[in-house]
Amino acid sequence: MEWYGALGLLLGTIMVLMAIGMPVALAFLAANIVGAWVFMGGERGIMQLLNNGLGSLTTFALVPIPLFLLMGEIFFHTGLGARMFNAIDRLLGRLPGRLSYVTVLGGTGFSTLSGSSMGSTALLGALMVPEMTARGYKKYMSIGPILGTGGLAIIIPPSALAVLLATLAQIDVGALLIAGVVPGLILAAFYIVTIWLQTRLDPDAAPPYDVEPEPMSRKLLLLLRDVVPMVGVMVVIVAMMVWGVVTPSEAAAFGALGVLILAALFRCLTWAAMKNAVRGALKVTLMAYLIVFGSATFSQLLAFSGASRGLIGWATGFDLAPTVMLLVMFGVLLILGMFMEQISMMLLTVPIFFPLAVQLGFDPVWFGLIMLLALEISFTTPPFGLLLFVMKGVAPPDTTMREIYTAAMPFILCSLALVGLLILMPGIALWLPGR
Known part of the structure; x- marks a missing residue:
């Protein structure tokens, strides 16, 4: 069978199964079984494929996924995340648009650990939009920062999605996590400047309101008690990875332990919170492991059937510049x-x-970062980005899709500007991991 026939059979089977409602991981598993039967010699091929797939689940690189997820679930269910949100809110005082800043700063911390952009958007929308609406914020000031937060959260470590991508692509997990630090800080600066410009151009977009002034001693207490410990856990585990003190798996273990200790110190580590945290982390972990199993066997089938070699030869045969091919892949995402x-x-x-x-000669870590950004931008791209419809579900009933599109655009442009910077200056991402 020609390479395009093999590729069509594998992808076509997946698409048909997904179209009839089969879960993604199971659709890949079924397609892999069909492919193994056709290309690897029937029952013997299926057994070989299953053995190879099970082997992919025993890699040490997968350990950070459940630990980062558990870290995020404990952070949420014990109320540590709510403490940080409230403290940031009170620290910003009468700053114009302060709830938008709170959304970006606090939402990034939660989204980074949760591993689910859709879940984070739904939570932040339900939590922050009613409050901002009651304070007279215009819709683009309340909706836009929530939609933009995902792009920031996906590249600032610790990110479970980055670990999963690195594992699937078989690249250095630690390098990809560390590579996101500097670009993430740049994107955060873009977002803050965007909110500042919006409040300057339209002061009525985020009208000021009276808040009880906090004395400097109280602000210092809030900062040291409710913000520094939560953020400190993330900073310490990233620093340990950068300095080479620990592996990503060990850093994830330290992070989960750190959040547990904080929850105990704040006396919010209850049995119910731990049960909910473990249950939530377990659900996502099982899905992630099924996905790794399906992806590993799918990659082997593409290679064994000649589809990978044929597709790469076909794509590179157009004699296009590597940057043009990169933009094509970006557009597909x-x-x-x-x-x-x-x-x-x-x-x-x-x-x-x-x-x-x-x-094409791209550094795989740099390309992984570009791909992470493309994945997140695509979620908010009009007219059918999935996060746009999640936001529609939690926004005020009179919110139109056009208003949501308008709110998302400045933050999409920020992410696209970062992608452009990374293409022009790859060292922004590669300097810290030393590549």
Whole structure:
């Protein structure tokens, strides 16, 4: 069978199964079984494929995923996240648009650990939009920062999604996590400048309101008690990875332990909170492991059937500049994001895009960061970005889709500006991991 026939059979099976409502991980598993039967010699091929897939689940690189997820779930269910939100709110005082800043700063901390952009958007929308609406904020000031937060959260470590992408692409997990630090800080600066410009151009967009002034001693107490410990856990584990003191797996363990200790110190570590945290982390971990299993076996089938080699040869045969090919792959991700969830997109594109990126001479860590940003931008790209419809579900009833599109655009432009910077100056991402 020609390479395009093999590729069509594998991808076509996946698309059909997903279209009839089968979960993504199971659709990939079923397609892999069909492919193994056709290309690897029937029952013997299926057994070999299953053995190879189980082997992919025993890698040490997967350990950070459940630990980072548990860290985020404890952070949320014990109320530590709410403490940090409230403290940041009170520290900013009468700053114009302060609730928008709170959304970006506090939401990034939560979204980074939760590993789910859709869940974070729904939570922040339900939590922050009613408050900002009651304070007279215009819709683009309340909705936009929530939609933009995901792009920031996905690249600032610790990010469970970055760990999953690195594992699927078989690249250095620690390097990808560390590579996101400087670009993440740049994107945060872009977001803050965007909110500041919006409040300057339209002061009525975020009208000031009276808040009880906090004395400097009280502000210092709030900072040291409710912000520094939470942020400190993230800073310490990133610093330990940068200095090479610990591996990403060990850093994730220290992070989960640190949040547990904080919850105990704040006397909010209850049995109910731990039960909910473990249950939430377990659900996402099982899904992630099924995805790794499906992706590993799918990659092997693409290679065994000749589809990977044929597709790379076909794509590079157009004699296009590497940057043009990068933009083509970026565009494909933006289109897929209108219809698919991030993890599904990774399953479908990582086995194809990363070998092609290496063939084109791109650093795999740098390309992984570009891909993470593309995955997040695609979620808020009009007209069908999935987060836009999640926001529609939690926004005030009179909110139109046009208002949501308008709110998202400045933050999409910020992320696109960061992508442009990374293309022009790859050292922004590669300097810290020393590549």
